[in-house]
Structure formats: C-alpha cells, structure tokens
Amino acid sequence: MKKTFFVAALLLFTSLASFAQSADEKAVGDAVEKLKNAIIAADAPVLDKLTSPLLSYGHSNGLLEDKKEFIRALTSGESHFTKIDLSDQTISVSGDLAIVRHKLIGDTHNKGKDPAPVKLGVFYVWQKTKGAWLLLGRQAFKLPM
Numbered sequence: 001m002k003k004t005f006f007v008a009a010l011l012l013f014t015s016l017a018s019f020a021q022s023a024d025e026k027a028v029g030d031a032v033e034k035l036k037n038a039i040i041a042a043d044a045p046v047l048d049k050l051t052s053p054l055l056s057y058g059h060s061n062g063l064l065e066d067k068k069e070f071i072r073a074l075t076s077g078e079s080h081f082t083k084i085d086l087s088d089q090t091i092s093v094s095g096d097l098a099i100v101r102h103k104l105i106g107d108t109h110n111k112g113k114d115p116a117p118v119k120l121g122v123f124y125v126w127q128k129t130k131g132a133w134l135l136l137g138r139q140a141f142k143l144p145m
Contacts, residue, residue, distance in 0.1 A: 024098065025091045025093055032089070034046065042074045044071055048071060049132075055137070081106050098125070104121075
C-alpha cells in the first residue's frame with residue numbers, strides 16, 4: 001500500500017512539474033513574440049518592459065548594446081526591421097532562466113541604408129524577475145542566405 005501511494009505521489013509530482021515547465025515555456029514564447037512585434041513597431045514602452053536593466057544585446061556584426069542603446073537604436077530608426085519571421089524555435093527553462101534559440105528571416109531598412117534581407121541564428125537568455133520574463137542577453141549570428 002505504501003509503495004503504491006509513493007508511486008502515485010511521484011507520478012503526480014512529475015506531472016505537475018512538467019505542467020509548470022510547460023507554462024513557463026509558453027510564457028517565454030509569448031515574451032519572444034511580444035519582443036518581435038515591439039522591435040518591428042519600435043515601441044519603446046514595450047521594449048523597456050520586456051528587457052532587463054542588465055541587457056547585453058549582441059548583433060550579428062559584433063556590435064554590443066546595453067538596454068538604453070538597444071531601445072535608442074530602434075526608436076531612432078538607426079536599426080529598423082520591417083519584417084521578422086521566426087522559425088525552428090526551441091525554449092529550455094531551468095529555474096528562473098530560459099534559453100531560446102531560433103532562426104530569424106526578415107527585412108531591414110536601417111537609417112541611411114538600402115533595404116536589405118537578413119537571415120540570422122539567434123540565441124536569447126531570459127530571466128524570470130518578479131513573475132515576468134525579461135530579456136537578459138541576446139547574440140545573433142549570420143546564416144547563409
């Protein structure tokens with residue numbers, strides 16, 4: 001009887017743990033989608049809300065920005081995405097940290113430059129802070145066109 005109860009309790013705990021992880025994975029996926037839309041719209045309040053004060057944002061050309069520079073570049077038009085499509089996304093959650101990887105195919109029209117297509121691999125680190133998932137780090141790398 002004790003063994004049956006233990007096995008049932010273990011199965012219930014495992015199921016609840018899987019559900020909690022799935023809920024976090026969904027929340028991180030939702031945050032990625034909100035970030036994508038805020039980048040296209042250059043929406044400073046949403047970008048501010050989704051990013052950590054400690055943000056380290058790495059571009060595929062090696063440029064590194066902090067939170068202030070990241071938001072300024074987007075809202076000034078210096079960096080401007082007109083289209084972003086994400087694919088092959090994976091999300092791994094471990095405690096209050098999540099790692100996201102995906103492919104980004106999009107179009108840019110940065111200030112002073114001609115419109116251009118981009119194809120990137122992206123690696124994100126998100127951190128759960130006070131119940132919200134915030135972007136802590138990002139690094140992109142060029143993929144063959």
